[in-house]
Amino acid sequence: MKTYQFIGRLIRYRSWNYIGSLCGNISFHVMGRLMFGLVLQAFFNELDTLAHISVRASTIPWLLLCALILVALIRAGVQIAALPPMLTCIFNTTALLQRNLLRYILQRPGARAIPGSAGEAINYFRDDTDIIDRLFGQIADMVGLVLFMIPAAIILLHIDVMITLCVFLPLFCVVTIAQTMRQRQQRLREASREATGLLTGAIGEIFSAVQAIQVAGAETYAVEHFSRLSHIRQRQILKDTVFFSALQSIFGNTVGIGTGLILVLAALYRHLSPGDIAIFISYLGTVTTFIVSAATLITQYTQARVSHQRLVSLLQGASEEILLNNDPLYLKQPVPELSTPLKTELDTLTVLDVNNLAYHYPDTGRGISHINFQVRRGTLTVITGRIASGKTTLVQTLLGLLPKDEGEITWNGKSVAEPAQFFVPPHSTYTPRCHICSVTHWRKISCSACLPSTWSCHRRSN
Known part of the structure; x- marks a missing residue:
């Protein structure tokens, strides 16, 4: 099964929740950001017009100001309303994947339930399911951004083609160059996750072999091994964090650079109205977000494809339909009582x-x-x-x-x-x-219980 087919099947599991979140994202970007920019343009143009004709009393600016407040409130309300459906969809699909995987593993032969260590399996359960589900929100957000970008590009090109190209083409190049660096970030992220998996597996092995370590007198070596893995993980996570912060600073300063370009070009051309400058600045942040989100979506899809393959590897050749089994999760309804098997x-x-x-x-x-x-x-x-x-x-x-x-x-x-x-x-x-005979066989058989004196005498006589 292809990754996009797998994602589509998961989305259909909670289709109504996802549709509700999708509608919320579209309303947020189209109604909230697109309409907000248009009202902002009209508001500043009206103020400029009133300043030139020296009209003191007019209700239009006040109406436009009320419209700005209303659009902002609607945008906030839509954003809040779209959050619960998306969280419900993400939480349910995460729980579905984890439940189906755990149920299948428990049904496998116990001595060979998972292909690797328990620490690696825990990372699969925790991280890979989260990566797949985060893609849902990115897709919904991208749909809203695309529906915003089409009319926004038409509006900005209609105002001034040259300024639009001079502002957004350099920004597009800057963001594109920054996004190419995300491949290195992906390698750093994979290295940090691998280091985390090794450390988690080592912790599990140390705790499961405490007696063996004590009998062999290898406490010092175990601590040194743990410290070495911790140091490797610390170094990898530090590299990942620093590189991620550098990329975020580039993206964060892009809006400021674009705003400066708009003001410089407006001063040179001198035909842009205050409303035109306002709508350019208003749409600038969302356009930058669109470029970043498009590249992020590609990166996250690549990550989701890797996570999908890792989850399938836990099935050890079984059908992928096991992951998509949509039996009830009992998140809200009461869990059915388990029946005790009767001995016949x-x-x-x-x-x-x-x-x-x-x-x-x-x-x-x-x-x-x-x-x-x-x-x-x-x-x-x-x-x-x-x-x-x-x-x-x-x-x-x-x-x-x-x-x-x-x-x-x-x-x-x-x-x-x-x-x-x-x-x-x-x-x-x-x-x-x-595996370690640290007690006598009698204590193992008796579970160290205080047995009757007749049993003790019988043991001594034998």
């Missing part, structure tokens, strides 16, 4: 048979093969072996946490087609082992 006679174990079970890791080819055993009710089965002999792999393959390559699992004589769906409560529970 069929759920009670009589005999569990494992025949010719096999699994091999795709990256190394190592794994387990030709595993056969039987577990009967009331018995205890212990799987032993040397380190890395495949004990954990066997248990995870049996429970469906790893997809079996071949073999059959039967529960009370009935074949288990989906072990990951079947071996859950009330059929079974699973507690992963601790």
